[in-house]
Amino acid sequence: MSDNVLASKAKGLYQILCQDNWGKNTVAILVALLSILMLAWDRPWGAVGAVRNWGEWIIYGTGLWDLLGFADVYDSDTPKAFLTHTGSVIGIGFIGGAFLSACLGGNFALRIPPKLEMVKAVFAGIFMGAGATLAGGCNVGGFYNAIGNLSAHGFAMMAGLIIGAILGLKYVYWEMENISWGASGGKTINLPGALQILLGIATLAALLIGAYTYTNGDIEKLGGVLLITALLGYAFQRGRWCMIQGFREPHMTGNAKMAKSIALSIVILAIGIAIIKSKYIGLSDMNGNSMDYFWKHYVRGTFGWGGVVGGILFAFGAIQAGGCGTGTLWRVGEGQIKLWIVTPFFGMACAVGSMLSKKYNWEGSIEEGSSLGSYVYLPHLFGYSGTLALIFLIMAVWYLIVAWNEETNKLMLEM
Amino acid sequence: MDLDSIKPDQILDAKGLSCPMPLLRTKKAINSIASGQILEVLGTDPGSKNDLPSWCERSGHNCLGAKDDVGFFHIFIKKG
Numbered sequence: 001m002s003d004n005v006l007a008s009k010a011k012g013l014y015q016i017l018c019q020d021n022w023g024k025n026t027v028a029i030l031v032a033l034l035s036i037l038m039l040a041w042d043r044p045w046g047a048v049g050a051v052r053n054w055g056e057w058i059i060y061g062t063g064l065w066d067l068l069g070f071a072d073v074y075d076s077d078t079p080k081a082f083l084t085h086t087g088s089v090i091g092i093g094f095i096g097g098a099f100l101s102a103c104l105g106g107n108f109a110l111r112i113p114p115k116l117e118m119v120k121a122v123f124a125g126i127f128m129g130a131g132a133t134l135a136g137g138c139n140v141g142g143f144y145n146a147i148g149n150l151s152a153h154g155f156a157m158m159a160g161l162i163i164g165a166i167l168g169l170k171y172v173y174w175e176m177e178n179i180s181w182g183a184s185g186g187k188t189i190n191l192p193g194a195l196q197i198l199l200g201i202a203t204l205a206a207l208l209i210g211a212y213t214y215t216n217g218d219i220e221k222l223g224g225v226l227l228i229t230a231l232l233g234y235a236f237q238r239g240r241w242c243m244i245q246g247f248r249e250p251h252m253t254g255n256a257k258m259a260k261s262i263a264l265s266i267v268i269l270a271i272g273i274a275i276i277k278s279k280y281i282g283l284s285d286m287n288g289n290s291m292d293y294f295w296k297h298y299v300r301g302t303f304g305w306g307g308v309v310g311g312i313l314f315a316f317g318a319i320q321a322g323g324c325g326t327g328t329l330w331r332v333g334e335g336q337i338k339l340w341i342v343t344p345f346f347g348m349a350c351a352v353g354s355m356l357s358k359k360y361n362w363e364g365s366i367e368e369g370s371s372l373g374s375y376v377y378l379p380h381l382f383g384y385s386g387t388l389a390l391i392f393l394i395m396a397v398w399y400l401i402v403a404w405n406e407e408t409n410k411l412m413l414e415m
Numbered sequence: 416m417d418l419d420s421i422k423p424d425q426i427l428d429a430k431g432l433s434c435p436m437p438l439l440r441t442k443k444a445i446n447s448i449a450s451g452q453i454l455e456v457l458g459t460d461p462g463s464k465n466d467l468p469s470w471c472e473r474s475g476h477n478c479l480g481a482k483d484d485v486g487f488f489h490i491f492i493k494k495g
Contacts, residue, residue: 021465107461109486113431172435176443186431188459188486240462242434252435253470322433334461336433415443 018104020238024257027239028265034232035145036272041224042086044149044273044298045232046141047094047325048132048350049087053080055129055347068352073359084219091329093226096207097233098333103200105238110189113338115182120320121341127317128325128342129349133357134372135160135310136300138325139243139318142310144262148269149298150277150387152376153307155394160311165247166413167312168319173415237330244324247315251413256402263395270391278384295377301363304373321346418482421491423455424448430459430487437463438470441492445476448494453479456490463490471495 038045056070056079065071065078082088102108113121128138135142135157143161146154191199207230215223235241246258280294302310318324321342323331328346331339357363364370378387405411427444429437437458444454456467464481467490471478475495482489 109459111431111433111459113433117432117436172439176439184428184430186459188430190486240465242462245434248435253438254473255469257469319435322435331433336460338433415439415446 018101019106022235022239024239024241024261025264027235027241028261029268030235031232031241032148032265032268032272034228034235035148035269036276038225038228039149039273039276039297041228042221044141044145045090045225045229046087046137046145046298047091047329048138048141049085050089050091050094050329051129051325051343051347052350052354053082053085053088053347054091055344055349055351056080057082058344058348059351068355069359070351070355073355084222086222086225089214089222089225090229093207093229094233094236094326094329095333096203096226097230097235098237098330099233100200100203100207100230100333101234101237102334103196103203106193106196107237108191108196108199108335110191110335111337112187112189113336114185116179117182117186117338118341119182121338122345124317124321125342125345125347126349127313128321128328128346129317129351129353131160131164131310131312131314131317132325132346132350133310133353134302134306135314136302136307136363136372137298138314139327140325141298142300142302142307142314144243144266144269145298146300147266147391148273150270150274150295150378150384150391151299152303152378153300153373156303156307156373157311157314160308160313161244161247161315162311163308164312164315165244165319166251168316169248169251169413171316172319173413176415233330233333236326237333242323242327244315244318244327248319250402250405250411254406254409254412256406259402260399263399267392267395270388274379274384274388278379295379296366299366299375299377301366301370301375302373303376304370306362306370306372310372317346418480418489418491421453421455421479423491424452426455426457428457429463430457432458433460434462434466438466441467441470445492445494450494452494454492454494456492457487458490459487464488467492 059065060079132138136153142157143154211223211226246262249255249258277295280291283291285291323339328339328342332343362371366375425448427440429440437460441456468478471492477493477495479491479493
């Protein structure tokens, strides 16, 4: 009898961990904690580092590496190896975790979109890459982890994301009325449930073996990076936590759940990161090197026109893509072919943008300044407590606006 | 409610579409039917199973339920 109880509880636990849809706020808290852990472990995480590295490899594969000037700018015959480049490992972990979640939950299927969506995927990816270049990152490095890391450029991109989401939605409405070519005819190829579970188990094994191999190899830190980002990807997919939805839904349906959960997540993240960044100053690492540089993590010179314009371009593209930087990667992990098309174009656009930025020194440096905006580490202006107060205040204002709109629909765009 | 016995007044094929298109197409389709009539949405985006019922709740329509099929699902909405 008690065996039956235990078996049913085990089944219940499996259902909670692997099959149920996690609530938005649960994921918000998990993402904040894991993002704090990433900084404590090594550095903040973002999605652009991965797609840019993969985009560089595609450019290299097409033979354009030398021709476009990458070889000169980076003084290298090849892009960085994707299995040892931290940015790329972050992306591999994230997609791996999302794929694991989709397989265990029985959500994985190859979803082939109608033709119009495939064409949009190409343009969406390019817009996102251009936007991420100007804004100093995607919705993570340019917004979420930017504000979380106490850098002002996150607020510039946030303003741009709000405007870009509205413009993107207006375009979608226009398209629905005016373009009928290729709007239907999608297909789905399903995988049997048992095969999905097997693929899930294989992915889990691959992640663990990968982490073990890194930890015992030359680049110890990558083991932890792989596992923490796999947990992030898992949580994002399980809760379908889509940041661009937070900017789109208030104007599309009025629903403010996602926006509120992003605000909550940023508040927790900022507290954690303020603790780490303020404590590490003046300390040394295990090898005796000073850690005074630590505050510079994710402080970018895009607080200004770069952040705003980049945010507009990025959000416009993300609305057409149906996923932001992270939303794109976890949907890749659940088999959405449209996002499989977005990713390489997003990556190539990031690669070209980044190379040009370096070549013409657009972002300069903290010391000499940037032509995309300013480098502003908020605690240098307001202290740590003042910075946290400012972040709480702006998140509270955002919360109040979307909550008020949820009730009144004043900011809704009618079709 | 027995979903198998429902006779929809209109069917929307949103298969293969990803977020936010299934919801937007549903919004558009529901404008073309009368109050009390039923729209059947065919979809493949897992997000729709949450998005459509919560949108119905917000906008006064009645989501009658979802049914899995081979490779896609049906969602039935009665216009409010």
